[in-house]
Amino acid sequence: MSDINRAARLKARPSGMLTRENFDIADEALAEPGDGQFRVRISHISLDPAMRGWVNDAKSYVPPVGLGEVMRAIAVGTVEASRHPKFRDGDTVTGLFGVQRFAISDGAGVIKVDTSKAPPERWIGGLGMPGMTAYFGLHEVAVPNPGETVVVSAASGAVGSIVGQIAKIMGCRAVGIAGGPEKCAYVTDELGFDACVDYKGGSLRDDLVAACPDGIDVLFENVGGEIHDTCLSLMNFRGRVAICGLISAYNSKTPVPGPFNYRSILVNRLNVRGFIVFDFISQYPQAAKHLGEWHAAGKLNIREDVRDGGVDAFPDVLNLLYTSGNFGKLVLKV
Numbered sequence: 001m002s003d004i005n006r007a008a009r010l011k012a013r014p015s016g017m018l019t020r021e022n023f024d025i026a027d028e029a030l031a032e033p034g035d036g037q038f039r040v041r042i043s044h045i046s047l048d049p050a051m052r053g054w055v056n057d058a059k060s061y062v063p064p065v066g067l068g069e070v071m072r073a074i075a076v077g078t079v080e081a082s083r084h085p086k087f088r089d090g091d092t093v094t095g096l097f098g099v100q101r102f103a104i105s106d107g108a109g110v111i112k113v114d115t116s117k118a119p120p121e122r123w124i125g126g127l128g129m130p131g132m133t134a135y136f137g138l139h140e141v142a143v144p145n146p147g148e149t150v151v152v153s154a155a156s157g158a159v160g161s162i163v164g165q166i167a168k169i170m171g172c173r174a175v176g177i178a179g180g181p182e183k184c185a186y187v188t189d190e191l192g193f194d195a196c197v198d199y200k201g202g203s204l205r206d207d208l209v210a211a212c213p214d215g216i217d218v219l220f221e222n223v224g225g226e227i228h229d230t231c232l233s234l235m236n237f238r239g240r241v242a243i244c245g246l247i248s249a250y251n252s253k254t255p256v257p258g259p260f261n262y263r264s265i266l267v268n269r270l271n272v273r274g275f276i277v278f279d280f281i282s283q284y285p286q287a288a289k290h291l292g293e294w295h296a297a298g299k300l301n302i303r304e305d306v307r308d309g310g311v312d313a314f315p316d317v318l319n320l321l322y323t324s325g326n327f328g329k330l331v332l333k334v
């Protein structure tokens with residue numbers, strides 16, 4: 001790899017799906033770290049559905065990426081040229097390093113990871129932010145009891161796959177919703193969910209009723225739209241709904257209608273709560289410990305979908321998330 005940076009900077013805000021034209025992707029001089037800083041040679045960039053929202057000029061839980069700024073992204077890489085007392089050359093680290101080959105960091109929000117326990121890309125996937133999202137969404141937001149039915153949408157993906165496996169560890173009935181027979185077979189046969197409903201099969205409601213004979217106690221929502229509405233209609237009394245993501249609406253150019261089955265919240269006295277994984281940042285060590293132990297014990301089946309093409313491929317590869325083109329945690333190799 002040549003020692004020159006290459007970065008994707010936001011050039012224009014998109015309408016609908018991101019395109020290559022929304023970014024300036026170009027070579028840049030390699031920056032040298034100052035006192036208290038280090039450089040990261042990025043190996044893998046995490047592609048997350050939220051990235052589409054980060055480029056909207058709208059109020060959100062983080063400020064929008066500014067025009068001319070390097071696209072925000074979680075990434076993993078190796079420390080070099082360190083002038084920081086706590087990070088040494090050769091350390092493998094994760095952090096918000098951006099869509100580029102090299103990043104300069106002062107260590108804020110940076111976590112050292114152990115590549116003897118899992119490959120680098122897993123630390124930005126099942127053992128990183130998406131795994132933590134699943135963990136906190138269940139343990140802190142939805143809080144299912146043993147024996148309850150937990151339904152999760154986008155079940156074969158980075159977050160959903162871990163949600164169902166943790167639900168099983170918690171003694172629940174885990175039911176996934178995914179697109180197509182191949183992903184559904186993976187969810188049941190390899191991840192160990194009790195059932196998986198193919199939302200593209202044409203009989204979503206009937207198939208959900210069959211998969212959830214006792215109704216739904218906990219809905220872990222990753223998608224929104226028709227899937228969310230259908231699940232709402234099957235919720236049990238005092239059910240809990242964790243709103244983790246609404247990916248079906250992220251590229252919408254027009255306002256998205258609210259759920260038609262809103263009434264279910266009233267009559268079933270549902271507890272509906274949105275959350276962002278960063279809400280639980282002070283508890284990350286606890287989640288990391290549990291995820292690490294389950295992984296080491298072979299209780300977590302984690303799949304990455306690693307794509308080549310480097311920084312230049314960023315917009316096209318990111319869009320796979322919104323077109324069901326990924327199968328597992330989507331990662332861009334740098």
Ligand SMILES: NC(=O)c1ccc[n+]([C@@H]2O[C@H](COP(=O)([O-])OP(=O)(O)OC[C@H]3O[C@@H](n4cnc5c(N)ncnc54)[C@H](OP(=O)(O)O)[C@@H]3O)[C@@H](O)[C@H]2O)c1
Pocket residue numbers: 047048049050129130133154155156157158159160177178179180183222223227243244245246247248249275276277278320321322323324325326327328329330
């Ligand atoms: N709240 C938080 O802090 C937090 C943190 C991380 C992620 N999230 C959210 O969690 C959700 C999943 O993220 P992820 O990283 O795990 O992605 P992922 O599930 O690995 O990939 C996205 C998947 O979403 C499904 N999908 C996309 N468009 C859809 C549509 N219109 N209808 C139904 N399904 C659709 C596709 O699966 P199929 O092939 O099954 O259609 C696609 O593979 C996203 O909504 C994301 O924003 C939230």
